Amino acid sequence: MADLATLLGRILIALLFLGGGVQKISDPEPARALLAMRGLPEALLWPALAFNLAAGLALTLGWRTGPVAALLAAYCAVTSWFHWQPEDPWQITIFVKNWAIAGGCLVLAAHGAGRFALDARSPRGQGARPS
Structure with a gap:
């Protein structure tokens, strides 16, 4: 049950980042406005978009x-x-x-991806919880 809950939690958190990436693709203006409001270059939108998508996918897969x-976590704190x-x-x-x-x-960083993850299949168990 714990591994299933961890999988569901990972997916639900990842959906926020995947959705944020899709939102930045489909309507980049709100993100550009937030960057401009803080005096930052609007070009930062593109690395943020890439990070949202890549990290969301990695979290979904448990990689x-x-x-x-x-x-x-750091990204959320900064943004x-x-x-x-x-x-x-x-x-x-x-x-x-x-x-x-x-x-x-x-x-998730502290307790790992759980059994239903690519991490659980790796020899080093990148963040997989011990049995």
Whole structure:
């Protein structure tokens, strides 16, 4: 049951990043606006998009889950800064959600991908939980 719950949790978290990547492809303007609002180059959209898609796919498959989840936690912490807009309750909700997602990623980084993952098949067990 724990491995099934871990698989489902990995997929649900990954869907946020995969969806974020698709959203940046289909409608890049909101992300560009957030970057511009913070004085950052809008070209950062493209590496963020690539990271969202690659990390979401890796998390879904359970490939190198520990390092990928740790990177995603850091990504959530850093990108929460874009949503720190106290005058906008919706943005504050996204800010808090980013930190909650970071927490879920840290749990995955610490405990691994579970049995239903590519990590579980590797000889080194990249982040797979011990039996």
